[in-house]
Amino acid sequence: MQRLGYAVLYVILVMIAIVQIFPLFWLFLFSLKDNQQIFAQSPFSLPDTPHWENYVKAWQGNIGTYFFNSIWISAVAIVLTVLFASMATFAITRMRWKLSKLVLGMFMVGLMIPLHSALIPLFKLYLSVNLIDNPISVFLSYTAFHLPVTMMILLGFYYTLPKEIEEAAIMDGCSVNRLFIRIILPMTTSVLSTTVIINMIYNWNEFVFVNTFISSDKYKTLTVGIQNFIGQYQTDWGPIGATLIISMVPIIILYIFFSNKIVEGMSSSAIKG
Amino acid sequence: MNKVMSNKWMITLYIFPALLLLLVLIYFPLVLSAYYGLMEWDGIGDMTFIGLKNFITGIQDMKFWSSVQHSFLLALFSALSLLGYMAIALILASNIKGSDFFRKIYLIPMLLSSVAIAQLWIKVYNPTNGMLNSFLMAIGIDNPPAWLAEPSIVLYAIFIPILWQYAGFYILIYYAALKNIPESLVEAARIDGASPWQVAFKIKLPLIKGVFKVTIVLAIVGSLKYFDLIYVMTGGGPNGASEVMASYMYKLAFRSYDFGYGSAIGFLLLVITLIVTYMVRKLTVSDEEELQY
Numbered sequence: 001m002q003r004l005g006y007a008v009l010y011v012i013l014v015m016i017a018i019v020q021i022f023p024l025f026w027l028f029l030f031s032l033k034d035n036q037q038i039f040a041q042s043p044f045s046l047p048d049t050p051h052w053e054n055y056v057k058a059w060q061g062n063i064g065t066y067f068f069n070s071i072w073i074s075a076v077a078i079v080l081t082v083l084f085a086s087m088a089t090f091a092i093t094r095m096r097w098k099l100s101k102l103v104l105g106m107f108m109v110g111l112m113i114p115l116h117s118a119l120i121p122l123f124k125l126y127l128s129v130n131l132i133d134n135p136i137s138v139f140l141s142y143t144a145f146h147l148p149v150t151m152m153i154l155l156g157f158y159y160t161l162p163k164e165i166e167e168a169a170i171m172d173g174c175s176v177n178r179l180f181i182r183i184i185l186p187m188t189t190s191v192l193s194t195t196v197i198i199n200m201i202y203n204w205n206e207f208v209f210v211n212t213f214i215s216s217d218k219y220k221t222l223t224v225g226i227q228n229f230i231g232q233y234q235t236d237w238g239p240i241g242a243t244l245i246i247s248m249v250p251i252i253i254l255y256i257f258f259s260n261k262i263v264e265g266m267s268s269s270a271i272k273g
Numbered sequence: 274m275n276k277v278m279s280n281k282w283m284i285t286l287y288i289f290p291a292l293l294l295l296l297v298l299i300y301f302p303l304v305l306s307a308y309y310g311l312m313e314w315d316g317i318g319d320m321t322f323i324g325l326k327n328f329i330t331g332i333q334d335m336k337f338w339s340s341v342q343h344s345f346l347l348a349l350f351s352a353l354s355l356l357g358y359m360a361i362a363l364i365l366a367s368n369i370k371g372s373d374f375f376r377k378i379y380l381i382p383m384l385l386s387s388v389a390i391a392q393l394w395i396k397v398y399n400p401t402n403g404m405l406n407s408f409l410m411a412i413g414i415d416n417p418p419a420w421l422a423e424p425s426i427v428l429y430a431i432f433i434p435i436l437w438q439y440a441g442f443y444i445l446i447y448y449a450a451l452k453n454i455p456e457s458l459v460e461a462a463r464i465d466g467a468s469p470w471q472v473a474f475k476i477k478l479p480l481i482k483g484v485f486k487v488t489i490v491l492a493i494v495g496s497l498k499y500f501d502l503i504y505v506m507t508g509g510g511p512n513g514a515s516e517v518m519a520s521y522m523y524k525l526a527f528r529s530y531d532f533g534y535g536s537a538i539g540f541l542l543l544v545i546t547l548i549v550t551y552m553v554r555k556l557t558v559s560d561e562e563e564l565q566y
């Protein structure tokens with residue numbers, strides 16, 4: 001009886017796993033087919049001959065530029081976000097000042113704010129300083145809007161750092177900057193890497209800011225770029241599938257190597273709220 | 274020690290960059306959105322002050338209210354789906370073999386961009402060659418609907434990929450919380466003769482109530498501000514049948530160039546989200562018998 005119950009539970013878990021990944025598998029299948037195969041044969045059939053030229057076609061559509069933009073814009077935003085969030089978390093948890101609770105509260109309320117409510121004024125703000133259609137507007141926005149969640153992940157860790165270490169360092173005449181750079185930051189490398197990966201995923205997948213602030217093709221990131229590319233290829237399924245697969249590959253690779261970090265980051269970004 | 278760590282210059286230096294970005298790029302725009310809401314403005318030309326006219330239009334705008342209704346429906350569905358995720362997490366956390374593998378598989382959709390997910394599901398829902406209708410026709414259903422073109426079902430058709438996207442995330446959170454429960458508590462209950470059901474409902478669930486409350490807030494707030502997938506899949510159509518608050522605001526501003534009215538709707542979106550967040554928190558956190566472990 002108990003074994004039967006166990007088997008039923010397993011079947012449920014496996015079915016959910018299939019639901020979660022089968023659409024992606026199907027996407028991969030049709031990325032290797034031509035339209036004739038897609039429309040004439042069963043959608044679940046394997047491709048007769050894999051049409052890798054779909055990937056060539058996809059890559060020709062400027063996707064290389066989008067890819068490169070996604071990488072460097074994400075990278076700049078990650079560095080700014082993690083650095084500023086670390087500094088702010090350090091100031092809030094380790095230094096003594098009256099308004100620290102209030103400021104922390106302001107960051108945490110930031111988690112609840114719908115970015116669409118700020119979008120029009122942000123657009124106008126960037127317009128007035130000539131940053132529309134400039135990647136600076138994009139990575140500044142990424143940084144600002146991801147500070148709260150990054151700080152939330154960092155906070156739990158900073159609270160557990162023993163006070164004795166900094167007391168000893170200060171006694172020895174260590175300056176605040178030295179304490180932060182030489183002692184605190186190295187102690188937080190593990191949680192820092194979690195925040196880097198979480199930000200990488202968020203930035204890589206971001207859509208609204210780029211779609212709103214950027215109009216030139218040369219600055220578009222992958223999400224907005226593929227959206228345009230797909231618009232042109234409406235009925236040509238193969239290259240569309242190939243484009244989507246290309247956009248997913250970096251995240252999937254990241255996941256294969258850092259799944260534990262990602263799992264940890266994803267759960268700590270919510271639990272401590 | 275005290276002197277060094279309460280040096281005003283140093284504190285300012287460390288808090289300044291983050292706080293500046295927060296104030297200038299998040300809080301200041303929120304205030305401005307209320308201000309722009311009082312203007313008639315096409316985004317490029319001059320603004321004309323028109324008082325509360327945009328807000329009054331908003332309150333009488335049936336399209337706006339239908340988008341509000343759709344957002345709330347999504348919030349309701351997301352909140353209800355949490356019960357299912359909790360059940361799955363309970364199974365996963367009951368020392369089942371391969372639980373680590375399963376939860377990692379479940380999380381994959383959450384890591385992909387909404388644009389990619391939306392494009393994929395447009396294909397899944399394709400009336401003639403999509404995965405879904407091909408499957409339905411294969412099992413003998415003759416006239417499956419054109420999911421994204423049918424005003425009466427499009428909204429629900431869009432909910433599915435949203436739930437699909439977030440399922441792994443919530444399962445993961447519940448799983449982590451369940452794994453945090455000390456084994457000794459569960460063991461003690463078992464020795465006292467509690468059945469697996471009793472262990473789940475009397476011991477485990479009460480212990481992770483706090484996490485459950487957090488996820489309810491997350492799911493509801495996330496739903497109210499949801500945008501990406503809907504914007505890409507249907508753009509709110511057909512004929513507003515899948516419009517939500519954020520997509521309606523976006524359309525007003527960046528498609529119809531009605532920035533004044535768009536700002537007013539954006540501000541209403543903020544007010545609604547904050548009120549609902551406050552209410553949900555009040556309702557769920559009112560009882561203070563939260564167990565510490």
